[in-house]
Amino acid sequence: MAKKKVKFNKKRSSGFNHSHYNWAIKIIFLTLIISLGLSLISEMLLRNVQVLVAFLILIIIIFIGIIFDVLGVAVTAADEKPFHSMSARKLTGAKTSVYLIRNASKISSLCNDVIGDICGIISGAAGAVVISRLLFVKNDNDRFLLTILLSSVIAAVTVGGKALGKHFAITECNNIVYRTGYIFEKIKNVFNRKK
Numbered sequence: 001m002a003k004k005k006v007k008f009n010k011k012r013s014s015g016f017n018h019s020h021y022n023w024a025i026k027i028i029f030l031t032l033i034i035s036l037g038l039s040l041i042s043e044m045l046l047r048n049v050q051v052l053v054a055f056l057i058l059i060i061i062i063f064i065g066i067i068f069d070v071l072g073v074a075v076t077a078a079d080e081k082p083f084h085s086m087s088a089r090k091l092t093g094a095k096t097s098v099y100l101i102r103n104a105s106k107i108s109s110l111c112n113d114v115i116g117d118i119c120g121i122i123s124g125a126a127g128a129v130v131i132s133r134l135l136f137v138k139n140d141n142d143r144f145l146l147t148i149l150l151s152s153v154i155a156a157v158t159v160g161g162k163a164l165g166k167h168f169a170i171t172e173c174n175n176i177v178y179r180t181g182y183i184f185e186k187i188k189n190v191f192n193r194k195k
Contacts, residue, residue, distance in 0.1 A: 023106060031114045035121075042122050051133040064155065065119030066161040072111030073169035074176035075104045082174055083181075093182030100177055103185040120158060127154050 007174045042061065046054050080101045086094035100107050131143060169176060 005153040012185065023109075027109060029095065030110070034114060035118050038118055039121055039125075042126055046126060048127045049133075051130060054126065054130045054133055058123060058130055058154070061119050061123045061126055062158055062161065064161070065116045065123065065158060066165050067074055068115040068119070069110040069162045070165040071176065072108040073166050074173040075107045075111070075182075077170050077173040078104075078177040079174060083178070083192055086178070093178055093180075093185050095181070096184045096188075097177045097181030099179060104120050116162075123154050123158065124151060 083097045131147045
């Protein structure tokens with residue numbers, strides 16, 4: 001019996017063009033700026049706080065990483081068609097949602113690769129700060145073990161949260177994109193009124 005060849009419809013691409021390289025350069029500088037900003041903010045917040053507050057900041061950083069991961073996945077999975085009818089009805093957030101979907105690769109890269117990864121790195125550093133604030137840990141070996149344990153817990157919570165978030169992002173992609181577009185448009189309108 002002869003085997004049938006399966007053909008896939010491939011989108012023809014001319015490969016990378018200048019816009020891909022420009023985006024890569026922009027994302028490098030954007031990552032540097034966001035990383036510096038978030039590191040500076042987290043360092044300032046964590047400098048003189050108690051253990052409980054430092055732990056809450058750590059949870060917030062992990063949560064931010066998960067939220068942006070959800071948004072990055074939702075944008076790539078969302079369908080543009082419903083947003084055109086919403087835009088025709090002039091619903092707030094519809095135009096921005098279309099923009100997000102049309103720029104899904106860039107938005108996904110920004111959310112997942114830039115903000116998500118930065119939050120992962122900063123949460124590890126914040127975990128080390130939490131351990132250093134624990135006054136009852138006097139022994140270096142205990143501190144070493146607690147640092148490894150907390151780093152492992154941070155990684156597990158982050159990965160588990162992102163796994164749950166990905167399922168939610170795929171099943172609720174249009175809703176997530178619309179709510180994000182709505183929030184962005186509301187913020188944009190506030191700034192436009194101030195001008």
